[in-house]
Amino acid sequence: MTVTEDPATAEVAPEREVGKARRRKEDARLITGRTTxxxxxxLPGMLHMSVVRSPVAHGKIANIDVSAAxxxxxxxxxxxGRDLAEEQGSIPCAWPVTADxxxxxxxxxxxxxxxxxxxxxxxxxxxxxxxxxxxxELVDVDYDLLPPVLDMEEAVKHEADLCHDHIDSxxxxxxxxxxxxxxxxxxxxxxxxxxxxxxxxxxxxxxxxPAFMEPRSVVVQPQxxxxxxxxxxxxxxxxxxxxxxxxxxxxxxxxVVAPDVGGGFGGKLQVNPEEVIALLVARRxxxxxxxxxxxxxxxxxAHHGRDQIQYVDVAATREGDVTGLRVRILADMxxxxxxxxxxxxxxxxxxxxxxxxxPAYRFECDGVFTNKVPTDAYRGAGRxxxxxxxxxxxxxxxxxxxxxxxxxxxxNWIQSQEFPFTTVAGLEYDSGDYDTATQQALExxxxxxxxxxxxxxxxxxxxxxxGIGFSTFTEMCGLAPSRVLGSLSYGAGGWESASxxxxxTGKVEVxxxxxxxxxxxxxxWSQLVADQLGVPFEDVEVLHGDxxxxxxGMDTYGSRSLVVGGTAVxxxxxxxxxKARKVAAHLLEANEDDLDFSNGKFTVRGTPGTALSxxxxxxxxxxxxxxxxxxxxxxDADATFDPVNFSFPHGTHVCAMEVDTETxxxxxxxxxxVDDVGTIVNPLIVEGQVHGGLAQGxxxxxxxxxxxxxxxxxxxxxxxxxxxxxxxxxxxxxxxxTVHVAPGNxxxxxxxxxxxxxxxxxxxxxxxxDAVRHLGxxxxxxxxxxxxxxRALHHGGDGGDRATAGSNAYGGAQTETTAxxxxxxxxxxxxx
Ligand code: MCN
Numbered sequence: 001m002t003v004t005e006d007p008a009t010a011e012v013a014p015e016r017e018v019g020k021a022r023r024r025k026e027d028a029r030l031i032t033g034r035t036t037x038x039x040x041x042x043l044p045g046m047l048h049m050s051v052v053r054s055p056v057a058h059g060k061i062a063n064i065d066v067s068a069a070x071x072x073x074x075x076x077x078x079x080x081g082r083d084l085a086e087e088q089g090s091i092p093c094a095w096p097v098t099a100d101x102x103x104x105x106x107x108x109x110x111x112x113x114x115x116x117x118x119x120x121x122x123x124x125x126x127x128x129x130x131x132x133x134x135x136x137e138l139v140d141v142d143y144d145l146l147p148p149v150l151d152m153e154e155a156v157k158h159e160a161d162l163c164h165d166h167i168d169s170x171x172x173x174x175x176x177x178x179x180x181x182x183x184x185x186x187x188x189x190x191x192x193x194x195x196x197x198x199x200x201x202x203x204x205x206x207x208x209x210p211a212f213m214e215p216r217s218v219v220v221q222p223q224x225x226x227x228x229x230x231x232x233x234x235x236x237x238x239x240x241x242x243x244x245x246x247x248x249x250x251x252x253x254x255x256v257v258a259p260d261v262g263g264g265f266g267g268k269l270q271v272n273p274e275e276v277i278a279l280l281v282a283r284r285x286x287x288x289x290x291x292x293x294x295x296x297x298x299x300x301x302a303h304h305g306r307d308q309i310q311y312v313d314v315a316a317t318r319e320g321d322v323t324g325l326r327v328r329i330l331a332d333m334x335x336x337x338x339x340x341x342x343x344x345x346x347x348x349x350x351x352x353x354x355x356x357x358x359p360a361y362r363f364e365c366d367g368v369f370t371n372k373v374p375t376d377a378y379r380g381a382g383r384x385x386x387x388x389x390x391x392x393x394x395x396x397x398x399x400x401x402x403x404x405x406x407x408x409x410x411x412n413w414i415q416s417q418e419f420p421f422t423t424v425a426g427l428e429y430d431s432g433d434y435d436t437a438t439q440q441a442l443e444x445x446x447x448x449x450x451x452x453x454x455x456x457x458x459x460x461x462x463x464x465x466x467g468i469g470f471s472t473f474t475e476m477c478g479l480a481p482s483r484v485l486g487s488l489s490y491g492a493g494g495w496e497s498a499s500x501x502x503x504x505t506g507k508v509e510v511x512x513x514x515x516x517x518x519x520x521x522x523x524x525w526s527q528l529v530a531d532q533l534g535v536p537f538e539d540v541e542v543l544h545g546d547x548x549x550x551x552x553g554m555d556t557y558g559s560r561s562l563v564v565g566g567t568a569v570x571x572x573x574x575x576x577x578x579k580a581r582k583v584a585a586h587l588l589e590a591n592e593d594d595l596d597f598s599n600g601k602f603t604v605r606g607t608p609g610t611a612l613s614x615x616x617x618x619x620x621x622x623x624x625x626x627x628x629x630x631x632x633x634x635x636d637a638d639a640t641f642d643p644v645n646f647s648f649p650h651g652t653h654v655c656a657m658e659v660d661t662e663t664x665x666x667x668x669x670x671x672x673x674v675d676d677v678g679t680i681v682n683p684l685i686v687e688g689q690v691h692g693g694l695a696q697g698x699x700x701x702x703x704x705x706x707x708x709x710x711x712x713x714x715x716x717x718x719x720x721x722x723x724x725x726x727x728x729x730x731x732x733x734x735x736x737x738t739v740h741v742a743p744g745n746x747x748x749x750x751x752x753x754x755x756x757x758x759x760x761x762x763x764x765x766x767x768x769x770d771a772v773r774h775l776g777x778x779x780x781x782x783x784x785x786x787x788x789x790x791r792a793l794h795h796g797g798d799g800g801d802r803a804t805a806g807s808n809a810y811g812g813a814q815t816e817t818t819a820x821x822x823x824x825x826x827x828x829x830x831x832x
Contacts, residue, residue, distance in 0.1 A: 014599060017527035017537055021684035024520040035260040038217035038232045039292040047076055049278060049291040050132035052122040052139045054114035057371040057712020059143035061112055069124055069138035074131030080122045081109035087280055089246040092271055094491035095343030101173035104164045106336035108273035115335035116373050117713055118300035123277055148371040148712035152309055152330040155368050163335060163369035172333055172367040173342055177349045179361040185424035191324030191360035195315030199397045205385045206782050207307035207706040209299055210378050211724050214262025216302055217292040218275050220282035228255045231275055234268040234517055236545055237553040242271045247279055258545035261517035266377030267302055269557045270339050299722060300714050304706050305378020307332035310389045320403050322412050324360040327352045333367045334374035341376045342367050343490060348382025350425040354390035355434055355474050356412040361424040371712050377557060379696055379757040383475045391471045391762035409472050427476060431740040432650045434472055437674040441652040444672035444734040450656045463662045467771025471653045471763035477751035478647035479558030495642035497552040498568035500576050502635050504622035506615025508540045513553020514565035515545045519753060520685045521561060525569050527681055532573035533614055534600020559751025562681060567745040568641040575637030580617045586628040588612055647742045647750035651675035653759040657767035664790030666768055672734040675755050678741050679748035686752050690735050693756020699725050701764035703783050
């Protein structure tokens with residue numbers, strides 16, 4: 001081993017990688033088609049699976065005749081729910097939010113009854129994809145129809161039809177968080193009784209479809225009693241555990257691989273019936289099996305998101321100090337409880353107070369069964385719904401008080417010097433400065449000029465009116481401290497793991513438990529490791545998404561990967577350095593305490609010119625000819641990180657919107673946002689994440705809605721009807737950042753993966769309302785289609801399909817505003 005002479009004079013500190021807008025390493029292979037998506041997999045003797053799906057929303061299966069399909073050319077087998085009844089178990093739900101939550105169970109293939117259009121009733125296994133697809137038509141299923149339960153407010157009434165006739169109610173659970181009872185706030189009822197002003201609203205947060213680019217796809221290869229599954233999933237690690245539990249295939253006999261995955265947005269945070277069935281079929285037939293959904297199947301049968309009816313009451317003083325918040329929601333579970341279906345609204349429960357200092361807060365949620373496809377995580381999962389409600393009602397309160405909406409917010413939000421701040425929901429917000437972010441966002445927007453233009457248009461009765469809407473948001477992400485998840489009855493922890501392998505030639509393999517599917521972890525983790533170990537960015541390879549390669553992991557969702565998984569990587573790197581230090585001390589014949597480590601090199605303090613790089617040490621321990629006696633010949637290291645708190649990114653989003661009062665067309669004139677995501681590892685990725693999130697959040701406000709007809713058919717069953725916007729439908733985004741370092745992780749980062757999606761929706765709706773409120777419009781139901789806007793303008797109400805007046809399921813008024821009285825207008829606990 002030679003010790004390199006390295007005159008200090010020649011040393012130039014390399015530019016830090018963290019903070020560099022590196023283009024993503026992974027993009028070259030992704031955008032040039034040089035990767036293997038699950039559907040590209042071809043295995044010798046591979047069979048193809050297609051799924052026969054229910055065309056009815058609710059019914060008993062009277063008879064299934066598969067004889068014609070079985071005789072079709074190329075068909076190898078046709079299996080029904082009865083055929084697999086012994087082995088298929090139930091699709092797992094890992095988040096029983098209350099002890100008495102009712103779970104109807106969910107067979108991967110329906111056995112006796114179907115509960116939503118698109119539910120699997122049989123599978124066909126054939127030698128080719130086309131043979132499997134063609135035989136679908138040949139399976140003859142007789143259904144005894146039952147009335148579908150489709151409307152949540154009807155479903156919770158006593159006399160309602162039942163979604164599952166073996167359960168005597170459509171309510172799965174009733175979840176309550178009461179700050180008074182939790183000791184984190186005062187008495188909410190008292191706050192409302194004492195209020196000068198109470199504003200009550202009913203908001204509809206419509207059903208959405210995650211609409212990932214790569215459809216769901218799975219390939220299973222049996223090898224004796226071992227199985228390898230490739231799946232377009234966000235959660236190979238969780239999936240493996242769950243499949244082992246559901247099917248009885250021993251966990252150590254099952255390898256799950258998530259190859260490159262083309263988006264998920266929470267929609268692939270799931271244990272899919274088709275994954276279970278493909279595994280069972282491969283086990284039964286002893287042959288590889290592939291299933292890839294069509295786009296229509298994806299829209300119809302992959303889980304949906306959002307779908308809440310929210311009754312929100314806010315209490316305040318006449319001067320504009322908020323004194324109480326009361327939220328009651330109906331959350332549509334769909335027909336079954338999937339992996340985290342019940343937990344989505346429960347997670348949101350803690351975010352309704354937003355960034356405001358409410359002294360009292362009560363939240364109640366009913367998880368309601370309907371004969372629709374189950375809901376589950378969709379980008380933000382519970383937090384966009386909560387943010388929408390609070391940011392909408394703050395605007396309504398401002399109108400009621402005759403205050404500027406921003407002024408009302410400023411008056412009530414947490415001040416920068418008050419961090420860390422424990423909210424009325426019991427969360428400890430870590431750091432931030434809402435004033436500065438807001439100021440910057442206003443400047444980016446050109447706020448003063450746009451307000452002036454708005455005034456001019458109003459005065460001249462311009463048919464095109466202009467409005468400006470805000471959303472000053474925070475969110476809890478970086479999921480999550482395991483103990484907190486445990487206290488919320490979630491079935492797993494929130495840690496993440498990493499390993500660093502120092503290869504003999506000095507190259508570095510980083511194994512991460514996170515599972516990127518568009519977020520660029522290969523690039524960002526390389527930047528972290530390059531800085532930490534002082535090795536070139538190009539010398540780092542990041543491995544992920546294969547339980548045989550990365551055996552431990554909690555996967556990617558909840559904007560957790562950098563904060564939790566990135567921290568595990570940094571901690572593993574620190575352990576590598578600590579191990580290497582012992583070897584370096586030995587080789588440099590120095591005391592460990594006398595060594596400095598920077599830019600990838602150990603130097604002996606006071607002895608300039610003597611240096612040993614960590615890459616040289618990797619070779620030394622590989623040869624293992626000369627290393628200290630009390631250490632092992634390896635500097636590789638593992639780390640597992642469990643955060644002590646969530647991270648709380650925040651930001652101010654401002655939208656300027658034109659509304660054509662003659663046609664109802666809306667157009668985003670300008671969109672500006674300033675987000676604080678703590679330390680930014682890669683500004684290019686962060687900007688991309690914000691843009692993607694904005695696209696989805698704006699799409700909820702303006703374009704997207706999963707619509708069912710009166711029989712329970714999904715009428716938005718293709719991209720012709722379900723309007724995912726293209727780049728051409730979206731405005732230019734003016735984005736900026738403030739940086740308040742997160743104290744809970746050594747990187748100082750907060751998550752960004754969901755921020756744009758959480759923040760943007762209310763800003764857009766608030767902007768549209770700001771444009772037309774003077775014309776008598778109080779609400780417009782999302783998405784703000786031209787028809788809805790026009791109807792709200794010309795016929796009142798919210799332009800949606802509900803009556804303009806009347807009482808909601810809880811006996812409260814739908815859009816009640818009460819100024820100057822001390823009695824709350826929305827009474828909870830009506831007809832349930
Ligand atoms: N990042 C950074 N600096 C920060 C925060 C994040 O450089 N302060 C970088 C990270 O290094 C990472 C990316 O931004 O490369 C996102 O990081 P993070 O916020 O930790 O989020 P996750 O990686 O955990 O991704 C999950 C999140 C979620 S929950 C959804 S939904 C979502 C999203 O990411 N789905 C996506 N972004 C998506 N992007 C794509 N292309 N496709 C999806 O399906």
